[in-house]
Amino acid sequence: MAVLNHEARALALLHWYTTNRRDLPWRADRHPWPILVSEIMLQQTQAGRVVPFYRRFMARFPTPVALAEAPPAEVLALWSGLGYNRRAIRLQEAARRIAADGWPPDAAGLQSLAGVGPYTAAAVACFSYAEQIPTPDTNLQRVLSRWHGRPLNGRGLIEVAQKELPPGRAADWNQAIMDLGAGVCRPAEPLCTDCPVVQWCAGPETYVAPPSSGQFRGSSREARGAVIRNLVQQGPATMPQLSMQTGLEPQRLRHALEALAQEGMVEQSESGHFRLPGS
Numbered sequence: 001m002a003v004l005n006h007e008a009r010a011l012a013l014l015h016w017y018t019t020n021r022r023d024l025p026w027r028a029d030r031h032p033w034p035i036l037v038s039e040i041m042l043q044q045t046q047a048g049r050v051v052p053f054y055r056r057f058m059a060r061f062p063t064p065v066a067l068a069e070a071p072p073a074e075v076l077a078l079w080s081g082l083g084y085n086r087r088a089i090r091l092q093e094a095a096r097r098i099a100a101d102g103w104p105p106d107a108a109g110l111q112s113l114a115g116v117g118p119y120t121a122a123a124v125a126c127f128s129y130a131e132q133i134p135t136p137d138t139n140l141q142r143v144l145s146r147w148h149g150r151p152l153n154g155r156g157l158i159e160v161a162q163k164e165l166p167p168g169r170a171a172d173w174n175q176a177i178m179d180l181g182a183g184v185c186r187p188a189e190p191l192c193t194d195c196p197v198v199q200w201c202a203g204p205e206t207y208v209a210p211p212s213s214g215q216f217r218g219s220s221r222e223a224r225g226a227v228i229r230n231l232v233q234q235g236p237a238t239m240p241q242l243s244m245q246t247g248l249e250p251q252r253l254r255h256a257l258e259a260l261a262q263e264g265m266v267e268q269s270e271s272g273h274f275r276l277p278g279s
């Protein structure tokens, strides 16, 4: 009976997906490069916000080689505004590895690239290489926990998801879960009455949303983002100029600059000006 249930649930989900799938630009291409770029951009960022950044980025860096050879300042300029700018620098590191050594052949190998964790590696391997594996993001965790009526995570989540995958349809199934999680099985107030798999679901009560990653306002991330944005828009600047232009207190600015320098996103010239690397 359990087997019949999960097969029927997968069929209903895939049927729903054929008419409800989100039209996202990176889904038009099965090459690993657009998939890797989009998945890095989608980390902690909603798809709707990613789309214009993705289009600009891919127009300028259509291949790993194009990104590998670009000045980091230009990479950061195209990324600035999306947030978590460190992702851009790590993606460029990954592009340099790919340009030099070629693409790793599977999910395990993809995890050796800078900035690529288990989810991103699984997404590239599944959507581009057609590996029949689950892509364990927060949508998968939430949706499957609700289906099964118990909190799932880590190895347990992967094992349950692996059994749910319809043979040969892993890519569509994973993307259907993402779209269901984004539009129907939302973290708060899931739309169960509109859900295509409601008859095979234990209900929304099992999933408890994880605590938020903290306030953005007043955070170090906010200060670092303000510095990068300012250097992109105004060019190199001294510490007093940066303090005036960003409105950051000197101590907060100093901490932000130290962190950015450590992450390879800012450098200081002999004249004392801070600038983006390669600018």
Ligand code: SF4
Residues within 6 Å of the ligand: 143, 146, 147, 184, 185, 186, 190, 191, 192, 193, 195, 196, 197, 198, 201, 202, 203, 204
């Ligand atoms: S029935 Fe509700 S809780 Fe279950 S998968 Fe659908 S939206 Fe989520």
